[in-house]
Amino acid sequence: MKLLEVKNLKLYYQSTRGTVKAVDGISLDLAKSEALGIVGESGSGKTSLSLALMRVLPSNIDTNEGKVILDGKDITQLSEEEFRKEIRWNTISMVFQGAMNSLNPVLKVGHQIAEPMLLEKTVNKKEAYKKSEDLLEMVGLPKEIFNRYAHELSGGMKQRVMIASALILNPKLVILDEPTSALDVSIQAQIMNLLKRFKKELDISMIFITHDIALSSDLCDKLAVLYAGEIIEKGTAEQMFGKPKHPYTQLLLASIPGLKQDASPKFIPGAPPDLTSPPTGCRFHARCPYRFDPCDKKPPPAFKIEKDHLSRCWLNEGDKK
Numbered sequence: 001m002k003l004l005e006v007k008n009l010k011l012y013y014q015s016t017r018g019t020v021k022a023v024d025g026i027s028l029d030l031a032k033s034e035a036l037g038i039v040g041e042s043g044s045g046k047t048s049l050s051l052a053l054m055r056v057l058p059s060n061i062d063t064n065e066g067k068v069i070l071d072g073k074d075i076t077q078l079s080e081e082e083f084r085k086e087i088r089w090n091t092i093s094m095v096f097q098g099a100m101n102s103l104n105p106v107l108k109v110g111h112q113i114a115e116p117m118l119l120e121k122t123v124n125k126k127e128a129y130k131k132s133e134d135l136l137e138m139v140g141l142p143k144e145i146f147n148r149y150a151h152e153l154s155g156g157m158k159q160r161v162m163i164a165s166a167l168i169l170n171p172k173l174v175i176l177d178e179p180t181s182a183l184d185v186s187i188q189a190q191i192m193n194l195l196k197r198f199k200k201e202l203d204i205s206m207i208f209i210t211h212d213i214a215l216s217s218d219l220c221d222k223l224a225v226l227y228a229g230e231i232i233e234k235g236t237a238e239q240m241f242g243k244p245k246h247p248y249t250q251l252l253l254a255s256i257p258g259l260k261q262d263a264s265p266k267f268i269p270g271a272p273p274d275l276t277s278p279p280t281g282c283r284f285h286a287r288c289p290y291r292f293d294p295c296d297k298k299p300p301p302a303f304k305i306e307k308d309h310l311s312r313c314w315l316n317e318g319d320k321k
């Protein structure tokens with residue numbers, strides 16, 4: 001059975017410039033122990049999608065609709081109180097984008113890791129601290145780090161602390177929003193290895209958010225490419241890296257340096273559209289080298305390429321099965 005099914009999720013913000021359609025009809029699913037990569041440029045709606053799943057929303061929400069089905073139950077129907085008790089941190093936890101830089105400077109990191117457990121009040125302080133120490137070791141840090149403060153830790157260590165904190169209540173799903181983007185390359189690799197190990201050993205599902213499609217290749221079983229609030233292509237890692245169908249996915253892959261030694265990396269000209277007035281037709285059409293007649297007029301539906309592989313591009317109309 002699917003662990004998570006998201007159906008036609010929308011999250012729009014109010015702004016002085018108009019309604020920002022940050023998440024505009026997203027559907028995806030995830031099985032137990034599976035890792036799904038969400039890839040997209042800055043501003044494509046990656047964080048908004050994860051905040052909608054965690055129900056951590058700013059006050060200027062215009063629209064928040066769609067279904068989020070977890071273990072067969074639509075969790076959008078839960079009250080805030082039920083959601084807090086049953087879902088947030090317990091079942092779905094998250095490493096927030098940039099959060100390693102907002103660890104509380106006056107609290108010991110071990111206490112901060114244990115905090116969600118202390119708030120639950122189901123175990124005593126001693127047990128919560130023991131679990132925090134165990135988690136520190138699990139994420140590759142010495143137990144002694146428990147008594148340290150955030151300013152005493154490097155970026156990589158702080159990110160390990162954030163991961164430990166997301167694991168404290170044994171969630172079924174962890175959302176990781178750009179967990180390595182502030183780290184240098186060798187530390188990035190260490191964190192990716194840690195995540196790969198957890199996926200295997202802890203039987204945990206992951207949503208791994210990144211702007212770097214190359215980074216998702218190692219960890220993720222499935223990939224969804226986000227463009228201007230919509231998923232424009234999704235499939236298994238094999239399908240997405242082996243036979244990408246959407247020109248945007250193809251361009252993202254061509255932009256990876258060193259993938260083909262004879263070709264220099266390509267960059268994608270132009271900028272993503274303004275989400276207060278997304279273009280008619282395909283949202284990528286203005287930047288697409290292959291655009292043709294219907295592209296600026298009719299939004300392409302998600303064409304099924306093969307099982308599990310969908311692409312929202314008029315070029316793929318003939319592939320419809």
Ligand SMILES: Nc1ncnc2c1ncn2[C@@H]1O[C@H](COP(=O)(O)OP(=O)(O)OP(=O)(O)O)[C@@H](O)[C@H]1O
Binds near residue numbers: 041042048049
């Ligand atoms: N609270 C808000 N109010 C209004 N607009 C917002 C708000 N939060 C995000 N946005 C807008 O929604 C769109 C999607 O933002 P989001 O942060 O989800 O993108 P992202 O893909 O996570 O980007 P990045 O890679 O830079 O983290 C952007 O246009 C952003 O400016």
Ligand SMILES: [Mg+2]
Binds near residue numbers: 046047048097177
């Ligand atoms: Mg973001």
